Amino acid sequence: MTPVRPRARAAEVPGLRRPVAPMLAAPVDAVPEGPGLVHEPKWDGWRAIAFRDTDGVYLQSRAGRNLTTYFPDITRAIRVAIPPGVVLDGELIVWERGRTNFAQLQRRVTAGRALPRLARECPAHYVVFDLLADAGGQVILGLPLSQRRARLEQLLADAPGQLTLTPQTSDMRQVTDWLVNWTVAAGIEGVVSKRSAGRYEPGRRGWAKFRTRIVTEAIVGGVTGTISSPETVLLGRFDRRGRLRYTGRTHPLTTIQAVELAGLLAPPRLPRRGAVAHPWPEPLPASWSGQLERPEPLRYVQVEPSVVAEIDADVAFEHGRWRHRVRYAKGRPDMSVHDVPLLLGEGEDPFGTPSP
Template sequence: MLAAPVDIVPEGPGLVHEPKWDGWRMIAFRETEGPYLQSRAGRNLSSYFPDITQAIRSAVPPGVVLDGELIVWEYGRTNFAQLQRRVTAGRDLPRLARECPAHYVLFDLLVDTGGQVILNLPLSQRRARLQRLLADAPPQLTLTPQTGDMRQVSDWLLHWTVAGVEGVVSKRLARRYEPGRRGWSKFRTRIVTEAIIGGVTGSISRPETLLLGRYDQRDRLRYTARSHPLTINQATELAALLAPPRIPLDGSVAHPWPHPLPASWSGQFDRSEPVAYTRVEPSVVAEIDADVAFEHGRWRHRVRYARARPEMSIRDVPLLIEEQNTTQG
């Protein structure tokens, strides 16, 4: 079952809310021969998370099917990059599993003990059964918080984002589980901030999306995000402000980013193609609307361009604090 994005958290009788965790959605099948972990895209993740398969094997009886979010905690918050590293770790996988163990935050039960399919039961009953099932489970199998109190929701949105909670998912207690249907709602916590336009897809006269950056503590302009497609009005406005990079007297390229943009800069392990783009003089400040999934110096999801800020200097843009293990040289 999926969630449709909304601009406000819905309220009303019969609605409950859960934190939106920054991880991988995963269905776990407790088969007789052992657990099978399946991603939302249908990929078999079992071999990458031996810590989770062991926890399920020890605490969950055969026949059960669970739904939840796979996360890794590190330094008091979720670390999405640690999930990605599991897939590419190879022989280093056992060490990663020991040093940064994963957690499976559970929010639904699809098949109960003995293979009883309970998709048609209301969420309230499925939740009660899930809670009983997890009563003696190890800490790595955790029941997600749930509330109908909007004050609690506000507290999550205000204070839990630093721990990696992206927003809230809202559900109806009386609703059955409908695979593939967007019967839930998801609200993402968003921030308004600024970044520097370092490149565009398309052309300067007809920009399509923006490649954005911020200066770090060593005065290097680092790539931080890509925008959603621009509207016609936004593209027209920016075309009048953008310019090609300046050419120094020695004829070298005066731009801090390579062309095309390396695939590793996107931070997505499953996107191997470099990004073709048009370099621009990094002198225009953009106001953007972004979510809180900011990790290793980048926004993992695309940001929304709001407007140009010609009155702002590029030195007015917040500084990017250096992090270790960054993939940009």
Template sequence: MPVDITRAIRAVVPPGVVLDGELIVWERGRTNFAQLQRRVTAGRDLLRLARERPAHYVLFDLLADADGQVVLDMPLAQRRARLERLLVDAPAQLTLTPQTTDMLQVTDWLLHWTVAAGIEGVVSKRLSSRYEPGRRGWWKSRTRIVTEAIIGGVTGGFSRPETVLLGRFDRRRRLRYTGRSHPLTLDQRAALAELLSPPRMPRPGSVAHPWPQPLPASWSGQLDRPEPLPYAQVEPTVVAEIDADVAFEHGRWRHRVRYARTRADMSVYDVPLLLGEEEGYFGDLG
């Protein structure tokens, strides 16, 4: 837990209280997971980062009340009421997640607020539910979009691609890595294999493929696999239709996307460009 958040908690929360929540960093009105990750390796820069990009602790639930009184068996509605009382005088860094029983409000969150703020979706819980450690007694509705990206590589090889590595052009027509798909189905693998080809021979003074081999660990963003990712580079001529969530930061999807199909009716130059600050994040690979 960041030191700035622990100080805020100690200032208003009595000893023995156990909270359930999530750390976030806001940047220009959106959550920024990359800024939160930077704190893990910040070292001596940690205090500076805390000042420049303060973290917030969004509270979901209350597990134990003052003096350690366990409240897991209480209905959610009662736990929520106690949590609200605890946070009456809390600083802005401790934020109670919004909650409603109005389905019109939920729809508005899914259609507008989650997209604008980069929030993954809305969680549904029963007001009468108890807190069950280790079990998911709730349902998550994710906000997802259908869009396009360019296939720049695959894992598993040309004849049997397992996942696709995706990219988009910036305004200088440089292909930037934007994310990776979930594993393909057998039918998707067979259909895609017929369309893939290795990179063409480069022109003098240029490179055959704009991405390094293997793919750097920092690009994939997968915390469970921090090592570089070997892959097969392909000629970036195939457009893929994908289903992605709204966690798109610095020109990359934070989570894996769902590959749907190829778009033979689209040119790679029809795919949306990476614009603005996203272009400077990757460095120039030629």
């Protein structure tokens, strides 16, 4: 993402100086339990720290970049409802048909002159989960989370709907409901766990995050490296028309996985007259990766799409692709490519429908 410099720098209130490194969460394999822990949904959006300055609002990304220009709807809501000096931490999201839509966030960056129309048609929301500085610029990083949360609740009591306080619970039954029902219905990625007595420590991984994951299958369409020594795997699924569509890429394989997969792979067969040898271009277009920063075409080796891979993926599946890399588990020589779930349309479950 290319940083955008504002035309005029808003006057800052004495207090926290930007950029501020946000507090982070370390990945865990299970939601931690115990006294003094609270849990919040992990939203599928862009992390943003919001500075309410004397004469405006500044939105900072997790990496310290300026997001202000892309979210005039959010800056307007903060300017109206939040007093100068306040610094908020939260997630920028866009709702579409009751579910978060990450692609609509990405469209903000490339919208250009269409940005005002896009903001009207697909308004963003700022889901707030922490308060770093109170009115007047009073820095409260050292207060326990429970006290910061109480002040945040009071601050957002009369805020417009676009500024939302994230749910928080210590009840594991509520956490289970989020993971079972909200993951599919609302598009959350998992749960973030925090200590209610914990202070806010910029840049430190002092929280824990559990991502909801699924085990499913995909078709191997290509590899980086070589067929005899694959490094990562390019995956696909058939759509309803029988076309193999690219759906994502794996993390690097282990040595054992690479040897096992190499024994299953073969180069593409020679095509019939008038047909193509492989349904994907080589190199893979940069736009297919969904990355915004320094996108480059991906060189890879095409293979005969006859091998099924079992994979472990998170639930960030959008527009027919996994946004994050998936984990390769093993090859499934016992399965046909026609046993793999079809690539379905928007709003349909991408995980459980085998092809006919």
